[in-house]
Amino acid sequence: MTPPRLVVAGTVGAGKSTFVHTASAGSAIHTERLATDSTAQIKTTTTVAIDFAQISLGNRQVCQVYGLPGQDRFDFMRDMVMPTASACLVLIAAHRPDTFPSTQALLNSLQQRERQAHQRQGALRLILGLTHTDCPAALTAEHIRAKLNLTTDTASLPILTVDPRCSISVRQVLTAIVELVI
Ligand SMILES: Nc1nc2c(ncn2[C@@H]2O[C@H](COP(=O)(O)OP(=O)(O)OP(=O)(O)O)[C@@H](O)[C@H]2O)c(=O)[nH]1
Ligand SMILES: [Mg+2]
Numbered sequence: 001m002t003p004p005r006l007v008v009a010g011t012v013g014a015g016k017s018t019f020v021h022t023a024s025a026g027s028a029i030h031t032e033r034l035a036t037d038s039t040a041q042i043k044t045t046t047t048v049a050i051d052f053a054q055i056s057l058g059n060r061q062v063c064q065v066y067g068l069p070g071q072d073r074f075d076f077m078r079d080m081v082m083p084t085a086s087a088c089l090v091l092i093a094a095h096r097p098d099t100f101p102s103t104q105a106l107l108n109s110l111q112q113r114e115r116q117a118h119q120r121q122g123a124l125r126l127i128l129g130l131t132h133t134d135c136p137a138a139l140t141a142e143h144i145r146a147k148l149n150l151t152t153d154t155a156s157l158p159i160l161t162v163d164p165r166c167s168i169s170v171r172q173v174l175t176a177i178v179e180l181v182i
Contacts, residue, residue, distance in 0.1 A: 003054070003062040004181050006174070007081050009106060010091035011099040012070035013042045015131040015164035017051050019091065020067040022170045024053030028065075039071060046070070050077060055174065063178055072102070082113055086181040087125040089173070091164070092144060095135035100147050107148065125180050128159040129173060 008016045020028045031049035039046045051067030066081045068074070082088065088110055092103050110126055117124040132138055139147070141159045150157060160176060163169040 002084075003064050004086040004178055005064045005066065005081070005084055006177055007078075007085045007088045008051075008065060008067045008091060009078070009088055009110070010068075010070060010129075011093070011096075011102045011106070012039050012046060013096070014070060014091035014093045014099070015162075016067040016070065016091055017047050018164035019089075019129075019131075019162070019170055020051040020053050020065050022164055022167050023055050023065055023174060025167070028053035028067075031069075037071075048074065050081060057171075057175060057178060061178060061182075063174060065174075078109075082110075082124075085124060087127060087177050089127050089129050089177060091129045091131050091162075093132040093135075094130045094138035094140075094144060095132045097139065097147060100144070104148050107150075111152075123181070125177070126157055127173075127177055127180070128157065129162045130159060131162060131164055133161050134163065 008019050010016055017030055029052045031047055031051060032045040033048045035044060035046040047067065047069040053065045055063050055065060057063055068077060090107060093099060114124045114126055130141060160173050162173045
């Protein structure tokens with residue numbers, strides 16, 4: 001049986017590569033390059049293709065994790081991984097409301113995929129993951145839900161808090177997602 005496939009999406013710097021790195025205990029394949037455009041104002045390197053890790057969650061449960069690049073110019077890579085995804089974790093940096101409009105656009109496109117998957121009798125679960133909640137000026141989940149104009153209820157679009165640098169936090173989120181999709 002194919003293991004559940006989780007795609008990690010979100011804007012630049014949300015913590016996608018850190019999440020994949022931590023989830024895999026450092027064994028993931030990464031595609032980082034020096035940032036040469038406006039991304040360089042936020043961070044020195046950025047993902048230019050797709051991060052990948054296969055993770056064992058115990059009880060013989062395995063999960064494949066794909067980390068997307070955050071820059072708009074790489075949006076086409078979504079089509080490479082989303083058709084076979086069981087779930088998509090959209091990371092949102094809670095301290096960067098300037099990124100919320102891009103997150104909103106991303107969510108709209110993912111919700112369209114979710115509806116299409118449903119029509120094909122398939123299933124795609126969307127989950128929001130709040131990162132950087134330890135940073136000054138981080139907004140609460142309720143505040144972010146309102147800012148993103150989310151009308152979908154929390155059962156169909158859960159919001160989890162995650163620190164991508166912390167293996168316990170990442171493991172908790174992975175386990176919760178796998179339970180949602182199996
Ligand atoms: N303080 C804090 N830092 C975080 C958190 N999550 C990620 N970071 C840091 O944010 C920085 C950016 O993380 P990346 O994982 O490279 O971000 P990304 O989403 O992969 O970015 P792109 O590939 O450029 O789209 C790293 O320095 C992380 O250590 C968090 O919850 N809190
Ligand atoms: Mg990255």
